[in-house]
Amino acid sequence: MSERNLVLLGPPGAGKGTQAERLVDDFSLPYYATGNILREAIAAESELGKKAKEIVEAGDLVPDDLISAVIEERLDSGEADDGFLLDGFPRTIGQAEMLQEALEKRGRRLTAALLIEAPDEEVVRRLSGRRQCVKNGHVYHVDFNKPKHDGVCDIDGTKLVHREDDKPETIAHRLAVYHDQTEPLVERYDETGLLRRFDGTRPPDEVHGHIRATLAVLRLEEDL
Ligand SMILES: [Zn+2]
Numbered sequence: 001m002s003e004r005n006l007v008l009l010g011p012p013g014a015g016k017g018t019q020a021e022r023l024v025d026d027f028s029l030p031y032y033a034t035g036n037i038l039r040e041a042i043a044a045e046s047e048l049g050k051k052a053k054e055i056v057e058a059g060d061l062v063p064d065d066l067i068s069a070v071i072e073e074r075l076d077s078g079e080a081d082d083g084f085l086l087d088g089f090p091r092t093i094g095q096a097e098m099l100q101e102a103l104e105k106r107g108r109r110l111t112a113a114l115l116i117e118a119p120d121e122e123v124v125r126r127l128s129g130r131r132q133c134v135k136n137g138h139v140y141h142v143d144f145n146k147p148k149h150d151g152v153c154d155i156d157g158t159k160l161v162h163r164e165d166d167k168p169e170t171i172a173h174r175l176a177v178y179h180d181q182t183e184p185l186v187e188r189y190d191e192t193g194l195l196r197r198f199d200g201t202r203p204p205d206e207v208h209g210h211i212r213a214t215l216a217v218l219r220l221e222e223d224l
Pocket of ligand 1: 135
């Protein structure tokens with residue numbers, strides 16, 4: 001078995017998205033970020049997509065079993081036979097158990113849970129300074145990645161905004177939810193030997209190199 005069945009974990013702002021893009025490039029893995037695959041299911045108007053659409057339009061949270069079913073649909077599509085990269089699910093122990101069951105049913109298992117760590121104060125510093133253009137979502141930072149002209153996107157000239165998600169009150173809430181729900185999951189993956197930790201305060205290139213090296217070692221171990 002030489003699949004790369006991967007889960008990405010970490011607080012908001014630790015750089016999961018950046019690392020996900022690179023891993024997807026490296027290994028041609030399908031990337032299953034919860035929001036994206038739900039949107040894709042809705043756009044495809046599959047049975048599950050129709051269910052998800054009703055729930056989303058009613059402003060309700062999509063239940064775990066529906067998210068799991070959407071992921072399973074993708075697992076069975078053939079595109080994920082060599083592996084996948086999950087982001088945003090699982091976030092809780094209950095969701096992780098659902099995923100494990102779904103994989104076991106298919107004779108598969110997780111290869112690793114990649115945790116990109118960053119302390120709360122670093123997360124707040126990164127996210128609170130983030131500005132995004134309204135048109136295409138290009139991301140800037142008031143300290144680390146300033147646009148050429150204040151408040152205007154370099155690429156398309158549209159206005160930069162401070163997203164609701166990146167305001168201090170919201171960040172504090174997102175961090176509280178992360179500590180409350182996901183830390184127990186991190187412990188669980190640590191106990192079961194699946195967890196690999198990465199220092200999200202290091203430069204993205206370095207984190208990426210470290211993840212690649214770790215995945216190479218996992219592959220060697222599997223071949224033994
Ligand atoms: Zn832009």
